[in-house]
Amino acid sequence: xxxxxxxxxxxxxxxxxxxxxxxxxxxxxxxxxxxxxxxxxxxxxxxxxxxxxxxxxxxxxxxxxxxxxxxxxxxxxxxxxxxxxxxxxxxxxxxxxxxxxxxxxxxxxxxxxxxxxxxxxxxxxxxxxxxxxxxxxxxxxxxxxxxxxxxxxxxxxxxxxxxxxxxxxxxxxxxxxxxxxxxxxxxxxxxxxxxxxxxxxxx
Amino acid sequence: xxxxxxxxxxxxxxxxxxxxxxxxxxxxxxxxxxxxxxxxxxxxxxxxxxxxxxxxxxxxxxxxxxxxxxxxxxxxxxxxxxxxxxxxxxxxxxxxxxxxxxxxxxxxxxxxxxxxxxxxxxxxxxxxxxxxxxxxxxxxxxxxxxxxxxxxxxxxxxxxxxxxxxxxxxxxxxxxxxxxxxxxxxxxxxxxxxxxxxxxxxxxxxxxxxxxxxxxxxxxxxxxxxxxxxxxxxxxxxxxxxxxxxxxxxxxxxxxxxxxxxxxxxxxxxxxxxxxxxxxxxxxxxxxxxxxxxxxxxxxxxxxxxxxxxxxxxxxxxxxxxxxxxxxxxxxxxxxxxxxxxxxxxxxxxxxxxxxxxxxxxxxxxxxxxxxxxxxxxxxxxxxxxxxxxxxxxxxxxxxxxxxxxxxxxxxxxxxxxxxxxxxxxxxxxxxxxxxxxxxxxxxxxxxxxxxxxxxxxxxxxxxxxxxxxxxxxxxxxxxxxxxxxxxxxxxxxxxxxxxxxxxxxxxxxxxxxxxxxxxxxxxxxxxxxxxxxxxxxxxxxxxxxxxxxxxxxxxxxxxxxxxxxxxxxxxxxxxxxxxxxxxxxxxxxxxxxxxxxxxxxxxxxxxxxxxxxxxxxxxxxxxxxxxxxxxxxxxxxxxxxxxxxx
Ligand code: SF4
Ligand code: SF4
Numbered sequence: 001x002x003x004x005x006x007x008x009x010x011x012x013x014x015x016x017x018x019x020x021x022x023x024x025x026x027x028x029x030x031x032x033x034x035x036x037x038x039x040x041x042x043x044x045x046x047x048x049x050x051x052x053x054x055x056x057x058x059x060x061x062x063x064x065x066x067x068x069x070x071x072x073x074x075x076x077x078x079x080x081x082x083x084x085x086x087x088x089x090x091x092x093x094x095x096x097x098x099x100x101x102x103x104x105x106x107x108x109x110x111x112x113x114x115x116x117x118x119x120x121x122x123x124x125x126x127x128x129x130x131x132x133x134x135x136x137x138x139x140x141x142x143x144x145x146x147x148x149x150x151x152x153x154x155x156x157x158x159x160x161x162x163x164x165x166x167x168x169x170x171x172x173x174x175x176x177x178x179x180x181x182x183x184x185x186x187x188x189x190x191x192x193x194x195x196x197x198x199x200x201x202x203x
Numbered sequence: 204x205x206x207x208x209x210x211x212x213x214x215x216x217x218x219x220x221x222x223x224x225x226x227x228x229x230x231x232x233x234x235x236x237x238x239x240x241x242x243x244x245x246x247x248x249x250x251x252x253x254x255x256x257x258x259x260x261x262x263x264x265x266x267x268x269x270x271x272x273x274x275x276x277x278x279x280x281x282x283x284x285x286x287x288x289x290x291x292x293x294x295x296x297x298x299x300x301x302x303x304x305x306x307x308x309x310x311x312x313x314x315x316x317x318x319x320x321x322x323x324x325x326x327x328x329x330x331x332x333x334x335x336x337x338x339x340x341x342x343x344x345x346x347x348x349x350x351x352x353x354x355x356x357x358x359x360x361x362x363x364x365x366x367x368x369x370x371x372x373x374x375x376x377x378x379x380x381x382x383x384x385x386x387x388x389x390x391x392x393x394x395x396x397x398x399x400x401x402x403x404x405x406x407x408x409x410x411x412x413x414x415x416x417x418x419x420x421x422x423x424x425x426x427x428x429x430x431x432x433x434x435x436x437x438x439x440x441x442x443x444x445x446x447x448x449x450x451x452x453x454x455x456x457x458x459x460x461x462x463x464x465x466x467x468x469x470x471x472x473x474x475x476x477x478x479x480x481x482x483x484x485x486x487x488x489x490x491x492x493x494x495x496x497x498x499x500x501x502x503x504x505x506x507x508x509x510x511x512x513x514x515x516x517x518x519x520x521x522x523x524x525x526x527x528x529x530x531x532x533x534x535x536x537x538x539x540x541x542x543x544x545x546x547x548x549x550x551x552x553x554x555x556x557x558x559x560x561x562x563x564x565x566x567x568x569x570x571x572x573x574x575x576x577x578x579x580x581x582x583x584x585x586x587x588x589x590x591x592x593x594x595x596x597x598x599x600x601x602x603x604x605x606x607x608x609x610x611x612x613x614x615x616x617x618x619x620x621x622x623x624x625x626x627x628x629x630x631x632x633x634x635x636x637x638x639x640x641x642x643x644x645x646x647x648x649x650x651x652x653x654x655x656x657x658x659x660x661x662x663x664x665x666x667x668x669x670x671x672x673x674x675x676x677x678x679x680x681x682x683x684x685x686x687x688x689x690x691x692x693x694x695x696x697x698x699x700x701x702x703x704x705x706x707x708x709x710x711x712x713x714x715x716x717x718x719x720x721x722x723x724x725x726x727x728x729x730x731x732x733x734x735x736x737x738x739x740x741x742x743x744x745x746x747x748x749x750x751x752x753x754x755x756x757x758x759x760x761x762x763x764x765x766x767x768x769x770x771x772x773x774x775x776x777x778x779x780x781x782x783x784x785x786x787x788x789x790x791x792x793x794x795x796x797x798x799x800x801x802x803x804x805x806x807x808x809x810x811x812x813x814x815x816x817x818x819x820x821x822x823x824x825x826x827x828x829x830x831x832x833x834x835x836x837x838x839x840x841x842x843x844x845x846x847x848x849x850x
Contacts, residue, residue, distance in 0.1 A: 018587065020811075028217075031383050035217045043217075043383040047242060047326055052623065053590035053811055067349060069464035070382040073472070074552050075569030086584050093581030097569040109828070112590040112809040113630045118583040126580040130573070140827055149827035 002038030004167040006064050012072045013166065015058040016091035017083030018109045019051040022153040026081070027058035029157060032176050033168040034062055044070030053112060055087055062167075079165045080131070081156060083139075084109050085123045092130045101165050102131040103200070105156055107140035135163060135203040142195055151192040158196020159203075170197065208254040210391045218386040220379040221288075223350035224317050225250035227357030228286040229258055231315075232392035234399075235278035236262045237271035239675065240704040241290030242326035243380040244319040248288055249707065252716035259394065264707055264716045267642070267675040268293035272300050272316070276370075279309040280415050281399040284361055287316045290326075291333040292641065294318050296676075301340050304370060305427055306417035310402070313364030315357060319375040322510040323548035326377065328625065328639065330546060332512035337372045337488055341427055343434040344372045344488035345443065347379060348463035351386050356443060356485065358389070363437060367430040374487075376510050378461045378548070435489040443485025444494055452480030454561060455502040457495070459484045459515055462508045462549050469554035473564055490518045496526055499533060506561060507537030508554055512545055536561055591631045593812040594782060594830035596698055596769035597624045599742035601632040602808070602838065604665060604694070607752035608635070615663030615756060617694075618652070620645035620677075622669035622703045623771075624696055631809055636667065643668065643676025646693055650680055653689035653762070663756045664691040671701035671709040673726060684762035685734045692755050692763045693735070695726060698771035706774055730764045737764045745837045772830060784831040785849035786812075786824045792843035795821040800840050808838055 013030065017023045024045045031043040040063045046056035061068045077095035082088025082104035092100070104127060110117050128134045137159045143151035154177075160166065161173055173193065181189045206216040207226055218226065224247050228236060236255075238248035248262060255262035261278075265271035268289045275285035289297065297316075320334075321327040337344045343363050347353035356373050364371040417423065438444070447467070448455075456479060458466045463483045470479050482498050484491070499505065499519075507516035516537045523530040538545045542557040552568070559566050568574075591598050601624075608615040619627045619636030620643065627636030638648050649666035668677045673695050681693060700706040708714035710724035730737045738755065740748040748767070755763050770780070795815075796802070804822050805813045812829030813822060822843065836846040 032217050040385050047381050055587040090584045093577050096577050098573050110814045111585050111587045115585045
């Protein structure tokens, strides 16, 4: 059993985004880190056709004593990591509550087929209003600066760990990144992770 | 995943349900595993194949589920424990073999089949409940409630299979298959060299000796029912069936599988532990009747919670009827009473709603003012329809099809099939697909439509199939078309993988499940040998492809084949193959909202890499998403989308 404290039983993390953004990878990393810290975790991702550009949600339920079902109960999220703004708002609509902490990448991904995307400032205001604490992290922008949008999710992972809302640290995360990324890729991903930690400290 | 072959009993690792199932099969000492990819079950065989050589297992992607089942059957007949995995639809394909395999039994080495159903159809175009198939086939059935239990059940299922000499099923659902959670590993079997041998006993009138021929059936049918009774006896004592709650609960919940944790959570949330008991069944067919009867006698009210069909519900009610009058004052709630639905996924919240109504309590998920605000705020959230990936070759194919059919002008259409291109009946496929049913049905249905000339039918018919689907079920339909001279075009979208389910190899790729090289079954040569007229196109050569299509359409008569060959964009990305173009939009040439094309690129072509720059109302490339396939440059009527050769 973990020596670390858990603020609530179970503690519910949600990662929301768009299929293809890599939320399955993110949730697997977070799940593995929590397991290494001695917690019981259930990680449920959206698989299947929604992976093709639809709206996707990963649920991570953390406990010190038992394995819970994988999906978060309505209105019971403790932390939401939003990889895209309207998807973050969608998750808040279903799982939000006055105590939820939100970390969000404010870069929109437009729905296909010409559906109109709401005014971004309006979306950001709604997110802020529906959370107890909101941190905006320009992850896509930073990833593009690093030369590849693929780093967006690892930057966000850095921000999530750096925000100190979960019982995991950089030290728990490092061996997992090492196992996953070979050689030069590791270097770049550690850089991205560090960038995320830096951004959240400033957010 | 490295931990799959780890010989560290007692170690806890994070495993997806499908990986836990694979580990269970490995711990059970299987020698052969066969499957056809189908979400939510695909990762089971991928996982086994990943360690197959090391663990001395023959693991294969079979061309379809029936063959997979037969491959496993063959192994068990020769004394090697075998394993199969499939999605719910796969059970239909394989059922014909199974009906007969149940007459003969599997021999001395067990055979276990893992079927993962898809409540809510998250990865399927139906939400069939495979348990009903198990019941009409007369096979024993287990339902795990977690990844850990899935692993243990798979192992135990071999004991059941061998004890009763029947294929034994383990039913998962998407949430079991795809949830990752803590799993404690068990022991790996000692590596004993086991010799496969086909027993040479034969006496057609003795079911014990005539092992593997399913006739004459009257001899076998009676023993089959005796085997099921034996399985029932075993199930009565199974520790996979558990009861949690008071001795005489006011309400007894009978549940199974993934729903188990929904029930425990719902009871916890409502703090109703003193009023409600939960009977969790791990063995759901044949029903452990004595155990269930005992629990029915402790209560007056029963609620059934299970995924999809009221399977356990009906079986228990049938049992209750047989126990009358002892059961006459029981009230049953569940799908029949409308407290839960026989469709869509179940959840803790749905169980809470049912309990609130039955127990007469109240529940509030979150602060009411917040709830109102949240509901209001999300009104601005747009729908996010699924789409083909940026750079997907299918988008180019559908564009060419639409164009060619328009030019032909006789209201031609597409008979669709199962795979990423199933999106063909929605916006990403420009609504070209008009039929979609089972694997291979596009070609089958086209066969029928293509022989309606004497009834005045002259619309061109294009059947679409993916490469993997082609080998799975389209081959017979193609033979049928050539033989019966049906007039249609078969488009084979050869993108080098089973993309929808996670890029598994198939007979056309030259790779085995283990990653080793394989003989390529050349689809072009196969089609030619069957006597079809065959052409090969690259859909990204949009103009040539459209022309080729149009000329094939105009040919009318006979079965014609076009292979659309271009690698799936995600496979390219996995293999680090980049496209050659860097794209930008010439803002001067793009006419934006005033363009007569009506936002052809963003609204109609709909590649995720294209967007509207709202400030100037003109098209733009989203550099985070565009992969540089160049397609949009070909369709812009104003030549405003520019491709530069980047490499
Ligand atoms: S996975 Fe491949 S085939 Fe499927 S939509 Fe994406 S690019 Fe197309
Ligand atoms: S080039 Fe055009 S069609 Fe191809 S991925 Fe980029 S935006 Fe999409």
